[in-house]
Amino acid sequence: MLETLTLLPTLEEIHEAQKLVYSLMQPTPQISWPLLNQRLEAEAWIKHENHTPISAFKARTAIVYAAELFKHSSGVKGLITATRGNHGQSVALAGQRFNVPVTIVVPHGNSSEKNAAMRGQGANLIEFGNDFQAAREHAQKLAKEQNLHFIPPYHRDIVKGVASYWVELKTKIVGVVSDGAPAYGLSFAAGRKIEAPVTTSIADGMACRLPDDEPLEIMRQNVDHVLMVSDDEIRRAMKIYFTDTHNAVEGAGAASLAAALKEKAALKGNKVGLILTGGNVDHEIFARVLQEAPESSH
Secondary structure, X not given: OOOOOOOOXXXXXXXXXXXXXXXXXXXXXXXXXXXXXXXXXXXXXXXXXXXXXXXXXXXXXXHHHHHHHHHHOOOOOOEEEEOOOHHHHHHHHHHHHHXXXXXXXXXXXXXXXXXXXXXXXXOEEEEOOOOHHHHHHHHHHHHHHHOOEEOOOOOHHHHHHHHHHHOOOOOOOEEEEEOOOOHHHHHHHHOXXXXXXXXXXXXXXXXXXXXXXXXXXXXXXXXXXXXXXXXXXXXXXXXXXXXXXXXXXXXXXXXXXXXXXXXXXXXXXXXXXXXXXXXXXXXXXXXXXXXXXXXXXX
């Protein structure tokens, strides 16, 4: 166990975070869709985190982090982070709330529509490197050079924001990773940090090459098991979400459904919560998914 491991937020802290989050947005709906239930042969409840101001659960995160930051520091010149999209939109949202400039570093080839959304929220967007890790290292370098505050992808205060939706879903936790970005899955199984290349072409929100120590340790203590899903399984789940619920879902947002379909036999007859984490998918990509993803029957 990490000696520096920070304790997880208390329920009281999470409820305080909820108050801040829900000053910006309504609680997201939880819907049990009949066609999905029939398909899974289970009672599935979808937590629609695609129904937030940035169409992703991360609308809840940087705002909580920034609120704590500005409680204790009045000399923050600006915020900076690295992202493939949704975390960056969250930081841009926080920058608007607290009236500070935001710089966001993304890798080359990042989603053009996510880039446009971040620019639309007033962020200064910089493209650097070929993957998230390279973009992150560049953002940390710029933070030092320009005296900006770097907002990490993981932090205890960010967890408080994420947990503001989990408090309504008290259940065993199953993690999901892409087999085209298996670093966290491999690390969870091995009990130590393992770097792995990123090859996924659809789940950019899961495209992590190198795990962070602290979230990995928390996963090892609190996650029941971790499933890996393929790009084809994710594309199929994206298409199923549309056909069964008429929600547009990005690759990472559909990963939990892909995993549930993979574990259908184990879930049969049970109640299961699926987090639809986001709907920020480029329209051209989504059109191809709807046309090309494998058909499936109920």
